Amino acid sequence: MVSARAATIAGALAAGVALPAAAEDCLPVDAARGSVAFEVKQAGAPFRGRFRAFGGTVCVAEGRATRVEVWLDPASVDSGLPEIDAALRDKDFFDTARHPRVTFASRSVETRGNGQVANGVLQVKATRRDLAVPFTLQREGAASVVAGTLALNRLDYGVGTGEWADTKWLAAEVKVDFRAALARR
């Protein structure tokens, strides 16, 4: 009987039995259980903030990520300093009125050491650039958690134009720390 077979498969899934390689499960990123934080040096001292709104999908097969498509809303930037957040939303930085989303989509995902690397395209404002993002996918209790750190050159993406291109007072390198649980279905 069909329903009996379905129940068997459901039972196997619940028990965590590995399915054939083709079974790819695409899970939404749960922003409520995650964070995207950044750090950049201002006047030689680290300055930290985060983006509150982000999301996307990570496809998983056999405990490895196979596809990553994520976005964040740069207008959700929160540094704890409203004046600075307003400047970051403005034209010289993220120009959120014209570019409401930062996106990353993988073309391929490979295994490297204990972790993985997503090779894809990061789009910030009108700039699209190839980017390799190292990350890990780990089980933490009942949840699968994607996490990683990368260093970006903000000038590659036109983040900080005009006088802000001066890297003596605002460093070019921006460290990004991301971490998010994948929602269970």
Add this chain to the structure above:
Amino acid sequence: MAQWRNGGSAYGIIAQALHWLVAALVLAQTGIGLYAASLPVSIARLQWLSRHKSLGLAVLVLVLARLAWRWLDPPPALPEAMPRRERRAALAAHRLLYALLVAAPLAGWAHASAAGLSVNWFGLFLVPDIAPRSEALAQAFKAAHGICVAALALLVAVHVAAALRHALVLRDGVMRRMLPW
């Protein structure tokens, strides 16, 4: 002839140098702070606030050095003729001046710490934070910094007026003790 240490009728070179250096820095800091606060978020504001923070920490260190030196080398005595009421007022005013000279930079440092805008001292080294990051704390320390500076400005005005009274009205040599000539 000027001496390193305080004499019977005048402050020594070290006490005078520290007094006038702190006076000049505090005056400059007031101008820089007010100017930076008036600027929109910009590189110029970042530069001036960064200088303000570095200079403020220098003021803090110099004031602590002054207090240490004052303890090692007590100030010259006030004139015998000075009334007790005035001596007490002078003592209280000076204590409050020192307290504010310590409190104002401390509150500024705490504000920078709580706001997440740590200080790199003139680009030479990273200064540790003295407060946890918090918007509410940052607002509170910012207000405290402003109150300290306003009180300091008021007290400096009283200090200068009193010094001029000693020099021009009483002609009792009290102001002369702090003059290098």
